[in-house]
Amino acid sequence: MMPLQLNQEETVTQADDRGFFEEKVIGLLDQLFGAAMRLVKNREDAEDLVAEAVTKAWASRRSLKDTENFRPWIFRILTNTFISDCRKRAVRPQTETLSENPSDAETAFSLFEELHQPFLLWWGNPEKEFLNKLLREDLAKAVDALPDLFRIVVVLSDLEGFSYQEMAGILKVPVGTVRSRLARGRGLLQKALWRHAKEAGLIKESKKSSERFYEKDKNDRL
Amino acid sequence: MKKIKTIGCEEALKHLLAYLDQELGPAKRRELEHHIEICRTCFSRAEFEKLLKTQLREAGRETVGAAFEEKIKSLLGRF
Numbered sequence: 001m002m003p004l005q006l007n008q009e010e011t012v013t014q015a016d017d018r019g020f021f022e023e024k025v026i027g028l029l030d031q032l033f034g035a036a037m038r039l040v041k042n043r044e045d046a047e048d049l050v051a052e053a054v055t056k057a058w059a060s061r062r063s064l065k066d067t068e069n070f071r072p073w074i075f076r077i078l079t080n081t082f083i084s085d086c087r088k089r090a091v092r093p094q095t096e097t098l099s100e101n102p103s104d105a106e107t108a109f110s111l112f113e114e115l116h117q118p119f120l121l122w123w124g125n126p127e128k129e130f131l132n133k134l135l136r137e138d139l140a141k142a143v144d145a146l147p148d149l150f151r152i153v154v155v156l157s158d159l160e161g162f163s164y165q166e167m168a169g170i171l172k173v174p175v176g177t178v179r180s181r182l183a184r185g186r187g188l189l190q191k192a193l194w195r196h197a198k199e200a201g202l203i204k205e206s207k208k209s210s211e212r213f214y215e216k217d218k219n220d221r222l
Numbered sequence: 223m224k225k226i227k228t229i230g231c232e233e234a235l236k237h238l239l240a241y242l243d244q245e246l247g248p249a250k251r252r253e254l255e256h257h258i259e260i261c262r263t264c265f266s267r268a269e270f271e272k273l274l275k276t277q278l279r280e281a282g283r284e285t286v287g288a289a290f291e292e293k294i295k296s297l298l299g300r301f
Contacts, residue, residue: 022298029291034284047290051297058301112270116263127270131277139281157243158275159282164245179240186239190274 017061024070025054031160032078038155039082041144049085053078072162076170079152086148111190115203133202134193142192150185157182226256233257234264242272 036046057077064073115127143154156162156170168175197203234257240246241254258265
């Protein structure tokens, strides 16, 4: 009697699981695909990554202890699938020359500090003008240029809105590591945007504009 | 009412991103909010970082095509 009852219960639970799983996956599909796009950088590979992650997630659905955690759980599978695919393709994680030490110059790089001109406050806002000029693809390209390790945390945090604690769970690293990778990743991202903006001619030489300002200021004061 | 500790720019910048990520505890959050109320540069910086974060999130938004959604649905159907 007992084993038969258990089997029946199990069948019912699995059927429930399947409906629940499908609803969740379809609901998160755009987000999963968005993250995958920034991880593998093209549509075809992103579709493959999502399909692979969904298949793996279904196979390991019993590891989901709390259905409330479905989102971080499936993003963890997506991220791990990406990392293990990199390894399979013998693509070395792009970290060799990059320490995780957040005190490096890249972390200290700040777009704001490059752009902000306090004496211009009452007439313009160069840093906001800069952001207004950036196109979606400028930002996507800057994210794509990040080394894998840092790109993952920027994607999980800035694009997908996961908390530090959730990211620590997704990546199985301490919260402190999440913080330092994120600081480093954001610094590198801002540096990439700055470089790109200079190359694309989005930024005028700041020295010149400050010289112009002083000229004007002198005249105004007279 | 408990007095809010006044912090300098260096201390504020150290915690700015955690603040924008909504990862600061209530005491630190109050200190930072107090600082950006009185410091024009840090206020501008907070606005800048917030806007960049919003733009990044929007840049990361993707919509799957109908064909891919069908593919996933048929994959799910085989489970």
